[in-house]
Amino acid sequence: MRICVYPGSFDPITCGHMDIIERIVDMFDRVVIGVLQNREKQPLFSLDERLGYIRRCTPGYENVEVEAFDGLLVDFARAKNALYIVRGLRAVSDFEFEFQMASMNKKLYPEAETVFLMTNTKYSFLSSSMVREVGRWGGCLRGLVPGEILPDLMKRLKNSL
């Protein structure tokens, strides 16, 4: 059974994340979306909000589970029996951090492979921080975040001022 972990902050989930999820559900038998609790970098959305938004966007996928994790990603991946860690790459600027992280994760969990997927180029400019910024000032997030959560997210972000 091919199990992968797709980890991230998902603060909040975007269409770029969804693009990756839609592709990996066909590549792996089980996809565990791991949401980092993130104690150092204070997220805008609470853990429950972030988990809830992802679950609302992925109800049709039988092989997807959405779970929080804390501590090292490799420990979470091991606990899930996952031999694959999926990360999306948008641009060359992502590479340096991703290369460091994949190398460290390889050292800590040699059996596991990091698998990079290129994000669809139409989302190469998109990030959760951009979504937060645009949404906070009332900008339209259509096409940037999944339709299932668009109205709630826009309302919530406007109230985060």
Ligand code: PNS
């Ligand atoms: O969506 P993000 O913020 O780019 O995701 C980063 C994430 C959650 C994948 C990364 O910060 C992570 O794995 N954190 C857990 C701690 C860890 O294992 N770090 C990697 C060892 S260098």
